[in-house]
Amino acid sequence: MKSLFILLISVFIASGCATHQSPTGRGQVLLFSSQEINQMGEQSFAQMKQQEKISRDKKLVSYVDCVAKRVTAVLPDQSVNWEVVVFDSQQVNAFALPGGYIGVYTGLLKVAENADQLATVIGHEVAHVLANHSNEQVSRAQMTGMGMQLADAALGAGGVSNKDLYMAALGLGTQVGFILPYGREQESEADVMGVELMARAGFDPNQSMQLWLNMAKQGGDQGPELLSTHPSHSHRINDLTKMQAQVMPLYQASKGKVQNSCQKAK
Numbered sequence: 001m002k003s004l005f006i007l008l009i010s011v012f013i014a015s016g017c018a019t020h021q022s023p024t025g026r027g028q029v030l031l032f033s034s035q036e037i038n039q040m041g042e043q044s045f046a047q048m049k050q051q052e053k054i055s056r057d058k059k060l061v062s063y064v065d066c067v068a069k070r071v072t073a074v075l076p077d078q079s080v081n082w083e084v085v086v087f088d089s090q091q092v093n094a095f096a097l098p099g100g101y102i103g104v105y106t107g108l109l110k111v112a113e114n115a116d117q118l119a120t121v122i123g124h125e126v127a128h129v130l131a132n133h134s135n136e137q138v139s140r141a142q143m144t145g146m147g148m149q150l151a152d153a154a155l156g157a158g159g160v161s162n163k164d165l166y167m168a169a170l171g172l173g174t175q176v177g178f179i180l181p182y183g184r185e186q187e188s189e190a191d192v193m194g195v196e197l198m199a200r201a202g203f204d205p206n207q208s209m210q211l212w213l214n215m216a217k218q219g220g221d222q223g224p225e226l227l228s229t230h231p232s233h234s235h236r237i238n239d240l241t242k243m244q245a246q247v248m249p250l251y252q253a254s255k256g257k258v259q260n261s262c263q264k265a266k
């Protein structure tokens with residue numbers, strides 16, 4: 001079974017349909033169509049909404065919604081109608097899923113002190129989706145050990161279900177008990193793209209460094225996606241500092257265009 005599985009995967013790769021390039025020029029193996037990956041995002045989000053407590057705090061929800069709307073308004077593809085949900089949980093975490101879904105935990109709002117810092121996280125999460133990192137992760141999981149478990153499960157040996165696999169790969173690992181963290185290159189890519197998105201949306205890119213400083217102070221309590229130790233906080237802050245000259249003009253150019261200042265709920 002093992003060799004058959006590897007053979008099948010090799011055929012996938014050899015057929016050439018799987019070779020792609022990330023926005024910064026990395027080679028990516030993407031085994032799923034955008035339709036398939038969007039469906040996984042949709043199903044995972046539906047499950048999150050069932051399992052997690054959804055915040056009913058109207059002021060808080062409209063604040064998060066305001067920041068998310070401004071970030072998604074500058075995306076190249078405006079055909080997606082992004083759904084934003086605030087989860088009532090102490091976890092310092094947020095995620096974005098393919099198909100147009102954003103989840104923010106109330107715990108994050110204690111670390112992200114203002115709209116610019118919240119936009120840093122939302123920009124970062126949306127960038128993971130934009131750069132096909134979700135597809136890359138699910139594909140990677142499929143091809144490596146997780147794929148083996150998946151094959152076992154398919155044979156009736158129990159274990160990881162298809163849905164558990166892709167939820168873990170989409171960064172929702174705590175829900176299913178195992179986590180597939182993004183790699184260092186994916187994290188850097190999301191930082192670079194995210195800070196550009198926030199600047200275009202009229203959020204002060206300077207605040208991105210402060211956000212990661214706050215995260216560093218927070219210590220071990222972060223959620224799985226933001227917990228990622230690669231790159232380290234100091235490495236990340238250095239890279240973002242270097243990017244300021246590049247993104248400041250985008251921020252300056254956005255001034256006057258932005259109507260809503262997204263006031264943080266008290």
Ligand SMILES: [Zn+2]
Binds near residue numbers: 124186190225228
């Ligand atoms: Zn990330």
